[in-house]
Amino acid sequence: MNPAFLKKVKRNDRIARWVITVGGMAIIFSVIFILILIAEVSLPLFLSPDKDLHASFQLEGRAAEEKILAMGVDEYLETGYRLDQAGRVNFFNIADGSAIDSLQLVSDTGSRRLITAQTYGRLNHMLVWDDGSVTIERVKFFPFFDEADDNQRSIRHELEHRAIFAPPSYGLPVKTMARVNDEGRQVRVDLFRSGIFQITIIEEEESLFGAGERVQESHQLEIDSVGEVTAMTLSTDGIKLYLGTSKGEILRWDLSEIDHPVLEETTQAFLDQREITALNMVFGDVSLIVGDQQGGVSTWFPVRDADVGWKLTQIHQLHGHAHAVQDVQPSPHDKSVLSIAADGINVSHMTSERFLVNIANGAEKIEAFAQSTRGNGIITLSDHGTVQSWKLDIPHPEVSLKTLFGKVWYEGYPEPTWAWQSSAGTDDYEPKLSLTPLIFGTLKGTFYAMLFAVPLAIFGAIYTSQFARPKFKGIIKPAVEVMAAIPTVIIGFLAALWLAPLIERSLGSMFLSLILVPAALMLSIALWQGARKLSPLKQVERGYEFLVIAPVIVLAVAIAAILGPGLEDWLFAGDLKQWLFNETGTRYDPRNCIIIAFAMGFAVIPIIFTISEDSLSNVPPSLKAASLALGASRWQTVWRVILPSASPGIFAGTMIGFGRAVGETMIVLMATGNTAIMDLSIFNGMRPLSANIAVEIPEAPVDGSLYRTLFLSAVILFIMTFIVNTVAEIVRQRLRAKYGRF
Amino acid sequence: MTAVINENPIIQVNNLKFFYPGDARALHGIDLSFPEKNVTALIGPSGCGKSTLLRCLNRMNDLIDGCRVEGEITLEGENIYGKNTDIIELRRRVGMVFQKSNPFPKSIYENVIYGLRIAGEKDKKLFDERVEKSLKAAALWDEVKDRLQESALGLSGGQMQRLCIARAIAVNPKVILMDEPCSALDPKSTARVEETIKDLRDDFTIIIVTHNMQQAARVSDHTAFLFEGNLIEYGLTDQLFVKPQVKQTEDYITGRFG
Numbered sequence A: 001m002n003p004a005f006l007k008k009v010k011r012n013d014r015i016a017r018w019v020i021t022v023g024g025m026a027i028i029f030s031v032i033f034i035l036i037l038i039a040e041v042s043l044p045l046f047l048s049p050d051k052d053l054h055a056s057f058q059l060e061g062r063a064a065e066e067k068i069l070a071m072g073v074d075e076y077l078e079t080g081y082r083l084d085q086a087g088r089v090n091f092f093n094i095a096d097g098s099a100i101d102s103l104q105l106v107s108d109t110g111s112r113r114l115i116t117a118q119t120y121g122r123l124n125h126m127l128v129w130d131d132g133s134v135t136i137e138r139v140k141f142f143p144f145f146d147e148a149d150d151n152q153r154s155i156r157h158e159l160e161h162r163a164i165f166a167p168p169s170y171g172l173p174v175k176t177m178a179r180v181n182d183e184g185r186q187v188r189v190d191l192f193r194s195g196i197f198q199i200t201i202i203e204e205e206e207s208l209f210g211a212g213e214r215v216q217e218s219h220q221l222e223i224d225s226v227g228e229v230t231a232m233t234l235s236t237d238g239i240k241l242y243l244g245t246s247k248g249e250i251l252r253w254d255l256s257e258i259d260h261p262v263l264e265e266t267t268q269a270f271l272d273q274r275e276i277t278a279l280n281m282v283f284g285d286v287s288l289i290v291g292d293q294q295g296g297v298s299t300w301f302p303v304r305d306a307d308v309g310w311k312l313t314q315i316h317q318l319h320g321h322a323h324a325v326q327d328v329q330p331s332p333h334d335k336s337v338l339s340i341a342a343d344g345i346n347v348s349h350m351t352s353e354r355f356l357v358n359i360a361n362g363a364e365k366i367e368a369f370a371q372s373t374r375g376n377g378i379i380t381l382s383d384h385g386t387v388q389s390w391k392l393d394i395p396h397p398e399v400s401l402k403t404l405f406g407k408v409w410y411e412g413y414p415e416p417t418w419a420w421q422s423s424a425g426t427d428d429y430e431p432k433l434s435l436t437p438l439i440f441g442t443l444k445g446t447f448y449a450m451l452f453a454v455p456l457a458i459f460g461a462i463y464t465s466q467f468a469r470p471k472f473k474g475i476i477k478p479a480v481e482v483m484a485a486i487p488t489v490i491i492g493f494l495a496a497l498w499l500a501p502l503i504e505r506s507l508g509s510m511f512l513s514l515i516l517v518p519a520a521l522m523l524s525i526a527l528w529q530g531a532r533k534l535s536p537l538k539q540v541e542r543g544y545e546f547l548v549i550a551p552v553i554v555l556a557v558a559i560a561a562i563l564g565p566g567l568e569d570w571l572f573a574g575d576l577k578q579w580l581f582n583e584t585g586t587r588y589d590p591r592n593c594i595i596i597a598f599a600m601g602f603a604v605i606p607i608i609f610t611i612s613e614d615s616l617s618n619v620p621p622s623l624k625a626a627s628l629a630l631g632a633s634r635w636q637t638v639w640r641v642i643l644p645s646a647s648p649g650i651f652a653g654t655m656i657g658f659g660r661a662v663g664e665t666m667i668v669l670m671a672t673g674n675t676a677i678m679d680l681s682i683f684n685g686m687r688p689l690s691a692n693i694a695v696e697i698p699e700a701p702v703d704g705s706l707y708r709t710l711f712l713s714a715v716i717l718f719i720m721t722f723i724v725n726t727v728a729e730i731v732r733q734r735l736r737a738k739y740g741r742f
Numbered sequence B: 001m002t003a004v005i006n007e008n009p010i011i012q013v014n015n016l017k018f019f020y021p022g023d024a025r026a027l028h029g030i031d032l033s034f035p036e037k038n039v040t041a042l043i044g045p046s047g048c049g050k051s052t053l054l055r056c057l058n059r060m061n062d063l064i065d066g067c068r069v070e071g072e073i074t075l076e077g078e079n080i081y082g083k084n085t086d087i088i089e090l091r092r093r094v095g096m097v098f099q100k101s102n103p104f105p106k107s108i109y110e111n112v113i114y115g116l117r118i119a120g121e122k123d124k125k126l127f128d129e130r131v132e133k134s135l136k137a138a139a140l141w142d143e144v145k146d147r148l149q150e151s152a153l154g155l156s157g158g159q160m161q162r163l164c165i166a167r168a169i170a171v172n173p174k175v176i177l178m179d180e181p182c183s184a185l186d187p188k189s190t191a192r193v194e195e196t197i198k199d200l201r202d203d204f205t206i207i208i209v210t211h212n213m214q215q216a217a218r219v220s221d222h223t224a225f226l227f228e229g230n231l232i233e234y235g236l237t238d239q240l241f242v243k244p245q246v247k248q249t250e251d252y253i254t255g256r257f258g
């Protein structure tokens, strides 16, 4: 060869190799890059929480004898305030403790003094005065831009007087608890030294003429418990009352009826009779936080029990203390729980049971603390008068591996479950972010779709490649390939609006045809085989069998359609759906897996068919000839020679179809109810990972827990397809090594 | 057209015409009879219809869509193109070895017993027996007896071809058709296959297509010379090669054309 030409050939070869290598690498890198991008968004879910001591100072202008009963801080972590015995609210700068100003509580006459204060909700303070009266006050902050002062942003604060409760007739109580709800219903509970326990409820009652009339009812009761009452809490709406005793009992009261408070139950919460030292309600007023003598912190709520009705049950055990718990507080914006003991403040999350942070001030003892309403900061006051301001960075307290994949006992549920229910209308909703039902949904939908698609596609491929006439194959193959080009949105649309109602109407017929069609096929094939022996029919050439088969199938479907309703009448008392529900407890969901199997199968069949058909057609004809020459029938040849040789390709096609089904979004989105249930039944739907992402991502606040969890589910989807493809490739290589020489 | 051999024919071809799709005539009325337990060679220039004739004998031509056969072929007196012919049964009686060896991607053992398996045979002892007998008959036994379970695709080209012969023998056919069985083999393998063919003569009727005159002379008892779809001359190999009756035959075997 001409040396110059040879050089050129070699150069082209080098360039081609280089381009191919770069291209391949680029693909691999971009896939990895996408995976990294997705994973990066979801990763902060697993970051550990962070706390940061932002400032530490002595309060300016605090008199030596000033006793601080309560503290508070705005949600911007700029202004803090303290409440002293005299009923003054002193605002200070949280960065250095410098005084801002001081306001007198509206309700205060100046002569009374405060005994105790309790903070609840969003900077609500329940104050008990030395004359026995109780008031509820709230501090409000408004950020604004001061036009007078060069548009500087500053925060205005204001006091709001919400309610006043008159002193009880018995004299001073030992413990008092009071709440007012938005309609002005007031509930006050007092415990007296004598053991008498008084509940006072004031309600606005609608009279006939529309004018409100205030009604007051008081109930004196004896408490029937072994230990004495050591802790007490009322829900924000004043309806649920819990008492804890020194012997580990919890009493649950229902105060919804003004003239009839009901003791719902008395539970021995702790069998070792440890003292209950603190009670409070988790944000949302469903779960009860219990702090005990031994440092344990747990949450409880009533669970329906078949025998005894509602029974208060321990649901979560949170990170405890080494010392007796002094107080427990809910976070005002999520399901986090704060508990304080001699070793400092613990912040944990109820749902995930994650211990988030511990806040302590060295050797100094924390006397009072306040959290910001957004949960991003805490200020503490020590017995040395030091105020510390902490910034908390707890991005996703409600997410843990357990909540993502394990069973969790959510509020109001009868037992631990896997659940996906990302949000509801209210703030105090407990998000349920379990990916397990979604993974299950993906696998379920894929399973049913493959169950339908694989046999159909493979048998179709065998028929077209091995039995049908070449002319027929020339029509069938492009037709099926065109099927692959139908947008899945259209398939989903048809499935939801046309197929689902059709199948729901003719469920009996559908099942009947599932039996009748194969049976009719078998029968007609057998007859055909017999008939072929007769001479005139012999002229019908091979490869035209479908001309005989097609009418048989149509006929079988028609018969099923006619007989279906009658069959339903006869076997299932007229209504298969009702029968199903009565007999098996399965509810028939009109958008169910039958629809999915058909619709998704429709999308997957072309892929499996085309790839299988190609690999079947590519089996060397010499092998087929060898088999036929040995006296094998066509079917024997297919089964023993063609199929094994084509198996790598058929397998690859099936796996690619599987991957497609796993990732399929539009069809499932439209054709199922998208309910995240864990039920294998073919009569209900599911919610797969892909559809879930499509449904939820527009609603998910960027960088929130839901948003990141959705990205995590995308990573899982990615990994699932990756595993499927890898396994497929390995199996394919094996099969190829075994059967292939081409 | 000369000497039709009448000693004990197993296959008789009467006025056979064969048309490929589109009425392309490949055989123009062949009359021929193949004697039992003999080796008959079919020779002729490329494209003269040797393979076509051979494939007519076990109806492998049926695989071609739109082809047409006229005339008659009888196997042991029965017309194989008759209305009641069972093609599967026919192919069991008339085995075939192809030009390019085509073992299945299975073990050597499975290759040999394939024909038995598809006939529904399940007896393991019979399998073992047949495998040994057929491989011995195909002169392959000594080379593969220790690796029967290994893939047949690991054999050499010559071994594969002998395996294909063993596979054809295993079902005990009456006739074995061979279409240029040695064309892809080296002289040594060719010699071994030829040995095999000579050994098989006692039990089977063999019809072999070959382009190699020496081979035809070495292995066959009778030789038929085809030219452009016609049978030109047919007779005892010794006579045909030494004293051809027809000018065309002489030209062909002396290498003047083809």
Ligand SMILES: Nc1ncnc2c1ncn2[C@@H]1O[C@H](COP(=O)(O)OP(=O)(O)OP(=O)(O)O)[C@@H](O)[C@H]1O
Residues within 6 Å of the ligand: B020, B021, B024, B026, B044, B045, B046, B047, B048, B049, B050, B051, B052, B053, B064
């Ligand atoms: N499948 C086919 N379709 C159409 N024509 C064919 C087909 N196979 C063979 N022919 C034609 O039939 C004639 C006979 O072919 P055949 O294969 O029998 O020749 P041959 O004698 O075996 O030749 P060779 O020695 O080259 O193998 C040739 O003209 C060929 O082109």
Ligand SMILES: [Mg+2]
Residues within 6 Å of the ligand: B050, B051, B052, B179
């Ligand atoms: Mg040929």
